[in-house]
Amino acid sequence: MAQHDPAAAQHGRSVPRLHVIVGASPPADTLAMVDAALAGGAPCVQLRVKSVSDRDLHALAVAVVARCQHAGATCIINDRPDVALASGADGVHLGADDLPVAAVRELAGARLLVGGTARDPGTARNLAAAGADYLGVGPVYGTQTKDGLPTPFGPDGLAPVAASVDIPIIAIAGITVDRIAEVVAAGAHGVAVAGAVTDAADPIEATRALVAALAQHPATRSTARRHPATETHPATQTHPATQRQSATQSQPETQPASQPTSGRRR
Numbered sequence: 001m002a003q004h005d006p007a008a009a010q011h012g013r014s015v016p017r018l019h020v021i022v023g024a025s026p027p028a029d030t031l032a033m034v035d036a037a038l039a040g041g042a043p044c045v046q047l048r049v050k051s052v053s054d055r056d057l058h059a060l061a062v063a064v065v066a067r068c069q070h071a072g073a074t075c076i077i078n079d080r081p082d083v084a085l086a087s088g089a090d091g092v093h094l095g096a097d098d099l100p101v102a103a104v105r106e107l108a109g110a111r112l113l114v115g116g117t118a119r120d121p122g123t124a125r126n127l128a129a130a131g132a133d134y135l136g137v138g139p140v141y142g143t144q145t146k147d148g149l150p151t152p153f154g155p156d157g158l159a160p161v162a163a164s165v166d167i168p169i170i171a172i173a174g175i176t177v178d179r180i181a182e183v184v185a186a187g188a189h190g191v192a193v194a195g196a197v198t199d200a201a202d203p204i205e206a207t208r209a210l211v212a213a214l215a216q217h218p219a220t221r222s223t224a225r226r227h228p229a230t231e232t233h234p235a236t237q238t239h240p241a242t243q244r245q246s247a248t249q250s251q252p253e254t255q256p257a258s259q260p261t262s263g264r265r266r
Helices: 027-040 054-071 081-087 101-108 121-130 154-163 175-187 203-216
Strands: 018-022 044-047 075-077 091-093 113-118 135-138 167-173 189-195
Touching: 018 027, 018 203, 027 203, 044 167, 044 175, 054 075, 075 081, 075 113, 075 135, 081 091, 081 101, 081 203, 101 121, 113 121, 113 154, 121 135, 121 154, 135 154, 154 167, 154 175, 175 203, 189 203
Parallel strands: 018 044, 018 189, 044 075, 075 091, 091 113, 113 135, 135 167, 167 189
Antiparallel strands: none
16 A cells, blocks of 8 residues: 655645635636635635536546636545546545545545544544545534434544644534634644535635634644644745646646626626
């Protein structure tokens, strides 16, 4: 099995502290929302799309990757390591029913950031041992963005999961600006949000507020033991331009679409 080098997998980048999840809208609206999030300073965009053809998903992923690359942000594809690799994305986030982390690490080697999903310390430890670079942990709070989730466990449930591993924890579900302080205090490195940005009257300003709140509450848990070459960066710091395999460097770059100035784009 391929050896996992966490520092190489991240190409010298830290796991971003703010992940903005997009993809619930038609492609044109999804791209407009990506532009808004990036204009607001989002260091990472996660593309989560269900029930579309592989060809359409790949086309959308390529467009999102180009926008993130232009902004110097990280792009993560949810569920699909094949699409992440084919589109030149920086990483993939895996749910409980997706391919195992170890299998994706074997497939992707150090080319992708690989995120896992955990809800308890045992699962978190197993995923970290399998080669995950970070873990999405939740639902921390109730949310209307995704159906069929388990009962939210709050910061008290987040804390033991965060304490069980030495890789970054990204708190997810129901995260708002007012809740960032308590999830960071519970051990979260950062947060993943959907509705807090996509349902906002002004997605750009909503993103800026989340970025500012994370900057006011720096992550206190060190990840040096797991990622010796990685530092924790505040969400306001500009991330390096994405380093890509030579096969993707020749991919034409798509210029950002016009950025929405206000209102929800659907």
